Structure formats: C-alpha cells, structure tokens
Amino acid sequence: MTQQFDLVIRGGTIATAADIFEADIGISDGRITALAADLPRGTDEIDATGKLVLPGGVDAHCHFDQPTSDGSKMADDFDSGPRSAAFGGTTTVIPFACQQKGQSLRAAVDDYHRRAEGKSVIDYAFHLIVTDPTPQVLGQELPALIREGYTSFKIYTTYDDLKLNDREIIEVLALAKREGALTMIHAENSDAIAWLTEALEKAGQTAPRHHADARPAIAEREATHRAISLAEIVDVPMLVVHVSGGEAMEQIAHARSKGLKVFAETCPQYILLTADDLNLDGFEGAKHICSPPPRDSASQRSVWRGLANGTFQVFSSDHAPFRFDDPQGKKVRGDGASFTHVPNGIPGVETRLALLFSEGVGKGRISLNRFVALTATNPARLYGLYPRKGTIAVGADADLAIWNTTREVTITNDALHHNVDYTPYEGRRVTGWPETVLSRGEVVVQGGTLEAKPGRGAFLECGAPDTQL
Ligand code: URP
Ligand code: ZN
Numbered sequence: 001m002t003q004q005f006d007l008v009i010r011g012g013t014i015a016t017a018a019d020i021f022e023a024d025i026g027i028s029d030g031r032i033t034a035l036a037a038d039l040p041r042g043t044d045e046i047d048a049t050g051k052l053v054l055p056g057g058v059d060a061h062c063h064f065d066q067p068t069s070d071g072s073k074m075a076d077d078f079d080s081g082p083r084s085a086a087f088g089g090t091t092t093v094i095p096f097a098c099q100q101k102g103q104s105l106r107a108a109v110d111d112y113h114r115r116a117e118g119k120s121v122i123d124y125a126f127h128l129i130v131t132d133p134t135p136q137v138l139g140q141e142l143p144a145l146i147r148e149g150y151t152s153f154k155i156y157t158t159y160d161d162l163k164l165n166d167r168e169i170i171e172v173l174a175l176a177k178r179e180g181a182l183t184m185i186h187a188e189n190s191d192a193i194a195w196l197t198e199a200l201e202k203a204g205q206t207a208p209r210h211h212a213d214a215r216p217a218i219a220e221r222e223a224t225h226r227a228i229s230l231a232e233i234v235d236v237p238m239l240v241v242h243v244s245g246g247e248a249m250e251q252i253a254h255a256r257s258k259g260l261k262v263f264a265e266t267c268p269q270y271i272l273l274t275a276d277d278l279n280l281d282g283f284e285g286a287k288h289i290c291s292p293p294p295r296d297s298a299s300q301r302s303v304w305r306g307l308a309n310g311t312f313q314v315f316s317s318d319h320a321p322f323r324f325d326d327p328q329g330k331k332v333r334g335d336g337a338s339f340t341h342v343p344n345g346i347p348g349v350e351t352r353l354a355l356l357f358s359e360g361v362g363k364g365r366i367s368l369n370r371f372v373a374l375t376a377t378n379p380a381r382l383y384g385l386y387p388r389k390g391t392i393a394v395g396a397d398a399d400l401a402i403w404n405t406t407r408e409v410t411i412t413n414d415a416l417h418h419n420v421d422y423t424p425y426e427g428r429r430v431t432g433w434p435e436t437v438l439s440r441g442e443v444v445v446q447g448g449t450l451e452a453k454p455g456r457g458a459f460l461e462c463g464a465p466d467t468q469l
C-alpha cells in the first residue's frame with residue numbers, strides 16, 4: 001500500500017548541516033515521514049522547484065516579555081516575538097525565564113509560562129537565568145527544573161542585579177555537571193566596567209558612544225578567560241554567549257585546542273555593526289547599545305573567521321526588544337540620558353537568518369551546511385532538542401523554511417513584524433529570504449502573510465545537552 005502524506009514538499013533542494021540533496025519531503029501528523037524522489041501525491045502539495053529547503057531556524061538566544069528592573073519594558077511578548085521570528089524563517093525560539101534576586105527560580109518559571117501561555121505561533125523552550133543561587137535553588141529547585149526539561153541556564157558576570165561572584169559561578173557549574181545541564185555565561189568584568197564607567201561619568205562622557213568605552217574587549221577577554229578557567233576546574237562543558245570579537249575568541253579557541261568543552265555563540269551585531277554605530281547624531285546611537293558592544297572591522301573579520309572555522313557553534317539573535325522613541329524603551333530615563341541608563345540590547349529575531357545567509361553563504365564566507373549548523377542544528381543539539389528540531393530527517397518535526405535564494409530584499413523596519421520601532425539594519429540589502437515557513441507541517445508564513453493562529457506553538461521540554469560537537 002502506498003503511503004498517504006498530509007503534505008508533500010516537492011522538487012526542492014534540501015540542505016542539512018551535513019548534506020545537500022534533491023528530494024521530495026513527505027509529511028504526516030506534523031513529522032517528516034519520507035525523503036525520496038517522486039513521492040506519491042499528498043493531500044496538500046507545495047512546489048519547491050528551484051527553491052532551497054532548510055530546517056527552520058532555532059534561535060537559542062532571544063528575550064521576549066522578560067521582566068526588567070529599571071522601568072523599561074520589552075516591546076515583544078510571546079505573540080509578536082515568535083511571529084517576527086517565524087517571518088524570518090525561525091521555527092523554534094528559546095527565550096529566558098529570569099530569576100529576580102530574592103525570587104524563587106520556580107516562581108520565575110511559573111510566571112514566564114503565564115506570559116507565554118496561548119500566544120506563540122511557533123514552538124518554544126525556556127532557558128533559565130540564575131541570579132540568586134541560594135541553597136534552596138541549588139539544592140532543590142534547579143535540579144528539579146533540569147529534570148523537568150529546563151536543561152540550560154544563563155549566568156552573568158556583570159550587571160548588579162544579575163551577576164554572580166566566582167564562588168557562586170563554581171557552585172552553579174558544579175551543579176550543571178552533577179545534573180547534566182549546560183551553563184551559558186555572559187562574560188564581562190563587572191568591576192572594570194564600573195571603574196571605567198565612573199571615570200567616564202566624572203568626565204561628562206555619557207553619550208551613547210561611551211557605552212563602548214566602558215565595556216572594552218579586554219573586560220570581555222578577562223571574564224571569558226576566568227569563566228573558562230572555572231569551568232576547567234569543575235571539568236564541565238560551558239557556552240559563552242554573544243562573543244563580540246577576537247580577544248574573547250582567542251580564549252575560546254585556546255581552550256578548545258586543549259580539548260576543553262567550551263562552546264561559543266555570536267550574533268548579527270558583531271558581524272555587521274561597529275562601535276561607530278553608537279556614535280550616531282544625538283541620541284540615535286542608543287539604538288545600538290548592547291553588551292558586549294559591537295567593536296571594529298578587525299573584530300568583524302575575526303568573528304567571520306570563527307564562524308567559518310568552528311570556533312563558534314551557534315549564531316543567535318540576542319533579540320532584546322526595546323523601542324527607541326519610548327519612555328519604556330531606550331528613553332526610559334529620557335532623551336539624552338547617560339548611556340548607563342539606556343536598556344541594553346538590540347532587536348534582530350526576524351533578520352538573523354537572512355543577514356547571515358546573504359553576508360555569509362551569499363558572499364562565500366561560510367558554506368551552506370555551516371549556515372544550517374550554526375542557525376539550527378547545533379543549537380538544537382546543544383540545548384537538547386535534536387533530532388526533533390534543527391534538521392531535516394525522517395522522524396523530525398516538519399519545521400521547514402523554503403528559501404528563495406535569489407530574492408533581493410531591502411530591510412526596512414516597516415516590513416518587519418516585531419514591535420520595536422527600529423531595526424539596526426535599516427536599508428541593508430540582502431539576497432535570499434525564507435518565503436514559506438512551516439512548523440510541524442503547518443504553514444505558518446506564506447508569501448508575507450501569517451497563515452497560522454497565535455497560540456498553536458507548543459512548549460518544548462529539553463533533553464540532555466549534546467556536547468559532542
Ligand atoms: O545587551 C544585551 N545583550 N542585552 C540582552 C541581555 C543579554 O545580556 O543578553
Ligand atoms: Zn548577556
């Protein structure tokens with residue numbers, strides 16, 4: 001008896017992290033059930049002739065509706081954030097359930113589920129952010145949460161309301177080792193930043209561009225080196241998030257050359273922006289305030305090398321959606337406030353894939369297989385979602401993006417679907433865009449239109465991190 005498919009995607013060129021081949025994709029009950037030439041007709045059909053079919057992106061670092069402590073508010077919630085992601089070819093997002101100091105981690109997770117409930121159009125998992133590793137958190141809450149499918153968490157070496165000291169970092173890393181979780185670390189030297197910031201403020205140097213002076217690459221390098229050393233002492237894998245350039249990369253590459261399981265993530269802002277973008281007229285530079293800050297063109301070249309040579313395993317957006325012209329956004333302390341009072345972070349969940357595809361694959365800097373690995377397969381593996389997510393294989397969820405590789409798009413904020421009032425990439429031209437996006441076999445985006453209902457996205461429990469990359 002011939003197999004009946006709910007949907008057949010016919011005639012496309014499929015790329016995974018390992019292969020590129022021509023095949024039809026048969027989909028039943030939301031999963032890929034066949035990959036072969038000339039599959040029989042499905043109930044529905046999509047003609048992908050001349051198109052590239054890729055795994056839907058996995059954006060493993062984005063912030064939606066995350067509570068803040070300075071009066072600012074994130075502009076994207078679990079409705080607009082995942083929708084924007086889907087329009088950019090991403091089918092799984094992993095934002096952060098952030099513990100406030102003094103709060104139980106369980107309460108933070110419960111609160112974040114309430115924020116997400118019934119809103120997301122694509123599937124989502126949570127990372128945790130551990131800011132208060134009390135005996136209760138380390139002894140009960142975190143081990144229990146890891147077993148329930150929250151198998152990765154971020155810790156900080158900077159920001160007074162988030163940072164851990166070295167002893168706390170060691171305790172948390174030791175727990176990650178015991179329980180089989182993956183620690184993600186934001187590495188910048190807090191005291192050095194505080195000292196530099198104070199000096200800049202005393203000198204009246206508070207314009208947005210001085211954010212980059214207050215957070216130099218050396219401060220990132222030192223904290224990266226320290227974090228790697230602590231992970232080496234504990235003997236546990238660790239991933240360094242949003243790495244900005246060569247200084248920190250050298251520490252990571254050195255650790256990896258010694259055989260340490262140190263993984264690294266970078267983001268679009270570190271290949272496309274520089275510190276000069278913080279020096280726009282008036283307060284406009286605030287649009288590009290993020291931490292670590294974008295560096296210089298030599299750093300961009302280093303990051304490209306790291307994307308190509310395997311120093312980086314993951315390319316995420318670090319979408320942190322603060323509106324520019326808004327008293328709950330970048331202007332929370334008013335137009336022209338000191339850089340110290342500007343919420344950190346820039347948007348990019350919708351533009352992540354097209355920017356890397358166009359600048360990376362299109363310009364020959366990375367291979368198509370590497371693009372898939374960085375944007376989908378590796379994050380799915382590291383965060384325990386593979387092979388359900390992040391690849392095209394029989395048995396995997398039919399999370400797919402069908403790309404028109406020759407389509408030229410000029411990025412404008414008007415055409416994006418996030419709730420932020422700017423994009424750092426306004427006017428940038430890209431070649432290649434994901435035109436049809438499917439989540440578990442259901443068309444979510446087609447020809448610039450949302451075809452699926454918000455709330456259909458499912459929460460994903462993550463399995464054990466696969467650190468054999
Ligand atoms: O400046 C940034 N990166 N903001 C988002 C939060 C974080 O540290 O990733
Ligand atoms: Zn961070």
Ligand code: ZN
Nearest residue numbers: 061063318320
């Ligand atoms: Zn972030």
